[in-house]
Amino acid sequence: MSRIEKDQDIVLLVDDSPESLGFLTTALEDAGVTVLVARNGEASLGIAQRITPDVVLMDAVMPGLDGFETCRRLKAMAPLTHVPVIFMTGLTDTEHIVHALESGGVDYLSKPIDVDELRARIRVHLANARRAQSARIALDAAGRHLVAFSGHSAVLWSTPQANKLLERSGFDPSRQKDMSEAFTAWRKEHGEGTPGSGFDLSQPGAPKLQFSFLGVVGGEEYLFRLAGAQDEGQEDSLRQHFGLTQRESEVLLWIARGKSNRDIGEILGLSPRTVNKHLEQVYTKLGVENRASAAIKAIQTMQVGYDL
Secondary structure, three states, X not given: OOOOOOOOOEEXXXXXXXXXXXXXXXXXXXXXXXEEEEOOHHHHHHHHHHOOOOXXXXXXXXXXXXXXXXXXHHHOOHHHOOXXXXXXXXXXXXXXXXXXXXXXXXXXXXXXXXXXXXXXXXXXXXXXXXXXXXXXXXXXXXXXXXXXXXXXXOEEEEOHHHHHHHHHOOXXXXXXXXHHHHHXXXXXXXXXXXOOOEEEEOOXXXXXXXXXXXXXXXXXXXXXXXXXXXXXXXXXXXXXXXXXXXXXXXHHHHHHOOOOHHHHHHHHOOOHHHHHHHHHHHHHHHOOOXXXXXXXXXXXXXXXXXXX
8 A cells, every 4th residue: 555655654533433443543554654543622632732743634523522623722732733634524514614624624524534535635735734844944944033824813833033032022922812813903904915014012011023914825824024113222223234314214114114105104294205215315325226125134133133
């Protein structure tokens, strides 16, 4: 029989039916993976706290904690945020399929399970998860302050650098309610969003944090850059570092915070034409040709104090 990936792959199989557990365990072990078995949702949560699986096969309908709620709780565990959950269900109504996906599942299989289809789905989702994880590791290594949200406002992942910045600003990265609520409010105002828009968060007595929208990744991850928002000395730092005037440093600061020329004009009480004139001088003094390059240089200068 064809192997799914490699011996180290671990599948967490959650089903209340002994017959299904036996049949699927044999099929998966024949494909070269390690199978962890849970007879109910509560047991699967206990297993996941000790061992992180590579993929989860979840029965949707179980007594007690059903598959949908179990999936939500698994996804709330930081180590399992990126682990694909494939639902197994005899419920084929659209409502139940949507429910499975909204609870954090990436796919579903209709019962009775076709073994070849099961192996193929697992193979695809393992490969996708590894590619995504590799990309995040690369971002982590680059020292990027990034946070990703799902369309349902859950925090999907954040880089270690972003977590450190959150902690220094008084936020517990494991408690994501504040970020999710702020993201929800941003979605209501901006819909699918435009790069450069964003929102701020702060704790009493701590500097503000700015979440700047970068775009949608893979059709489902809303990616934000996290930075320390304006605090005392930033304008002076930009002015001295680049030889800017007071007004030019103000314009550059707001460019770095993702604001459009129109927004900057409203904030500073300037006409769009005046903002453009200041921008031309900023570009010349920074030796760049566009606002994106100017923003990058400004952010690098302002974030020196945030990097470890």
